[in-house]
Amino acid sequence: QLQLQESGPGLVKPSETLSLTCNVTGGSISSSSYYWGWIRQPPGKGLEWIGSIYYSGSTSYNPSLKSRVTISVDTSKNQFSLKLSSVTAADTGVYYCARLGIPVGDWFDPWGQGTLVTVSS
Amino acid sequence: QSALTQPASVSGSPGQSITISCTGTSSDVGGYDYVSWYQQHPGKAPKLMIYDVSNRPSGVSNRFSGSKSGNTASLTISGLQAEDEADYYCSSYTSSSTLVVFGGGTKLTVL
Numbered sequence: 001q002l003q004l005q006e007s008g009p010g011l012v013k014p015s016e017t018l019s020l021t022c023n024v025t026g027g028s029i030s031s032s033s034y035y036w037g038w039i040r041q042p043p044g045k046g047l048e049w050i051g052s053i054y055y056s057g058s059t060s061y062n063p064s065l066k067s068r069v070t071i072s073v074d075t076s077k078n079q080f081s082l083k084l085s086s087v088t089a090a091d092t093g094v095y096y097c098a099r100l101g102i103p104v105g106d107w108f109d110p111w112g113q114g115t116l117v118t119v120s121s
Numbered sequence: 122q123s124a125l126t127q128p129a130s131v132s133g134s135p136g137q138s139i140t141i142s143c144t145g146t147s148s149d150v151g152g153y154d155y156v157s158w159y160q161q162h163p164g165k166a167p168k169l170m171i172y173d174v175s176n177r178p179s180g181v182s183n184r185f186s187g188s189k190s191g192n193t194a195s196l197t198i199s200g201l202q203a204e205d206e207a208d209y210y211c212s213s214y215t216s217s218s219t220l221v222v223f224g225g226g227t228k229l230t231v232l
Contacts, residue, residue, distance in 0.1 A: 047223045
């Protein structure tokens with residue numbers, strides 16, 4: 001059974017870089033049938049797609065975040081990572097990683113349990 | 122403001138059926154059969170309930186069904202149960218540079 005688990009600091013200071021890792025177990029991140037991605041949810045609000053990556057390293061980003069986002073993959077560790085630079089309070093929320101269908105935007109399943117990241121000094 | 126429009130809330134009594142709408146444009150919902158629906162209970166991660174407009178993943182109750190007409194997709198839940206009370210989000214592929222759009226979410230209350 002495929003499972004995803006996010007990890008990383010729960011508190012980030014304004015202007016610094018948010019860094020999260022998603023560990024994938026029960027399946028290979030090198031599958032040619034899927035993408036892998038990040039989605040976030042501000043407190044009490046809806047879902048926002050951040051970006052996605054293919055095992056080859058090919059990426060797609062939400063244009064609203066593109067200038068600050070980097071997603072990378074480490075197939076040897078079966079994990080992928082998110083970096084979001086120059087964070088502000090508006091970046092506070094729960095960050096989820098998920099497996100994506102093809103094309104990007106088809107579906108997200110399964111999701112990690114999510115990790116709350118708070119941006120505050 | 123979300124790219125896809127959903128009603129903020131819907132409600133129904135146990136045993137009844139409800140439908141949640143998700144309205145987009147010809148660049149997303151209307152143009153492609155890549156619409157998915159997610160159920161989210163408080164404090165939990167979203168769960169895929171419907172993909173590609175009307176397909177149910179293994180393990181999802183057949184009380185959940187999806188459809189699409191024009192630029193509007195719909196999620197129908199029949200035989201409402203207390204456990205169905207949750208937030209529901211739709212999502213679609215889009216031909217714009219955004220690639221993925223979500224609805225703002227609908228809170229389902231089982232009376």
